[in-house]
Amino acid sequence: MEIRDVTADDLDAVLDLRKRSFGPLSAGDVATFRKMVHPTLAAGRYLGAFEGGRLAAAARLRPFTQWWHGRPQPMSGVAGVTVSPEDRGRGVGSLIMRAVIERAAVLGDAVSALYPATTPLYRSLGYEHAGAQHRVTLPAESLRTIRPAGNVRLRRMGPDDAAEVIALLHRLYAASRASGPISWGEGIWRLWLAEEDDFLYLADDGFAVYRWDGQDIEVDNVVAGSVETAGALWSLVGTSSSVAKRVKAVVAPDDPVLWLLRERSKETAEQVRWMFRVIDLVEAVARRGWPAALNAAAVVRVEDPLRAGNAGLWRLEFAGGSGAATRETGEAGAPVLSANGFSALYAGVPVATLRRAGLMTGDERHDEVLDAAFAARPYMLDYF
Known part of the structure; x- marks a missing residue:
């Protein structure tokens, strides 16, 4: 089994492997994948295990900035770990992940994280459960009790605001001594901020990213550095409550919205766990x-x-x-x-x-x- 960098010529095989591992991708998802993956290829952050020229496994090391106690550092986010069905049970997953860990070290990333599809493989290689993505579901009407305080200026944002969003995250995560959150590079943020079906708003010390999901509102990000901005952004989301029944939001475990709400008795919460390794x-x-x-x-x-x-x-x-x-x-x-x-x-x-x-x-x-x-x-x- 040969471990080498994945190239543009291997992408069809990678997409076939992803389909066999995670199910079919839509044409739009395939196009987005190809846009996002090329910088990863050029940086030596996509590895494949090949047997006689056939792709047996692959894994990507996404370049993130991650904060620990308010200080940012580069982090390898391991994603797209796939093993061909006919090669499972042969130790190929362990082989590709060992190569990923070594490549992270070569690239200068001292830490790594991943969302596991299965725990035993990663735990056997030194990864351990560390944190979670927290998702809460709130009655949409509960956000109507949040009243914006002060005069917070909001404007719509787009791809050209990517650098400002990243700088804002750096300031806010440092000020709050946050641990665990990540930020994408400017190229990826420009793609996210070009999504036509997302509602994107920026303030001097915060921003919001949300969308309709059927009859619900789905919130990706509401990040704020002051009570005034937190109130303004969550109140903005709440303006949809005359139509939407629920708001499904990704939040920090101690997000201020959970204290801004007048009524919290009906919220539900779930966690998507992630694992972490010191490289x-x-x-x-x-x-x-x-x-x-x-x-x-x-x-x-x-x-x-x-x-x-x-x-x-x-x-x-x-x-x-x-x-x-x-x-x-x-x-x-x-x-x-x-x-x-x-x-x-x-x-x-x-x-x-x-x-x-x-x-x-x-x-x-x-x-x-x-x-x-x-x-x-x-x-x-x-x-x-």
Whole structure:
């Protein structure tokens, strides 16, 4: 089995593999896929497993910016992992994903995330459950109780606003010390902002993306940096309540709309879970944001059979909102984390949970520092 970059000449085979794995694509979806995938090909972010020239498996590494405690870093979002039906059960999925992890390291991405179709494969390679995309369903009429406060200027937005939207996300996620959310590159944002059936509105410190879905309203994004803008944007969505019965919205777990509503007794919520892996421990610690008030250190031992550079004894130091990982010797009693365990810790899973799940063992003296340093409530607004 040969692992190599997917090229434009392989796209028909990739689309056939996607159809066999996930079902038929519409003509519009095929056209969108081809538009989106070409930058990925040029950047070496699409890998295939070939046997005698036949495509047996493929996977894409989407280039995202992801925030951790308000600090952005590049992240490989793994998507489109497909294995031909006749090759399943032969270890081909593990083979292509090992290549993906190595390619992420070569590309300089210290962390990676994915939405799993199946958990065991990814967990066996060091990915662990970390956060979720949160979807709430609200009675549309409940948004009518939100009254805009102040004079917030809203305007319709389009493809030429892509750079402004990205800059706005950077400001808002940094200010809120967000963990987990991602942003696409400007080229992809330009495609999203050209959708003719979407309603797109921009304010100085927020924006909204929503559409009709049958008789419901579907909200992709309402992001706001102030109570005035949050009220204005959600009130705007609520103007459809005379026709729409429900609003289905992707929100942060602590989105202000859940506190702006006068009545919350009838909402429903669901989660689409995503998994996360630390690819380069040293860089991941250096690039992450940390609580500015914390000035402490902890020692951990990490076991990572796929990434030898991550394995071993580490001293983690936190000060002034920054962190560093350096090699340590002589700490025989340090807690031990698997690759999965360290990835989950990085994403804010509490130490007590890691210990009860068997992802962390050994000395407990550093537990309180680790909980304080890595505390997070990770989420994503985007599915990929």
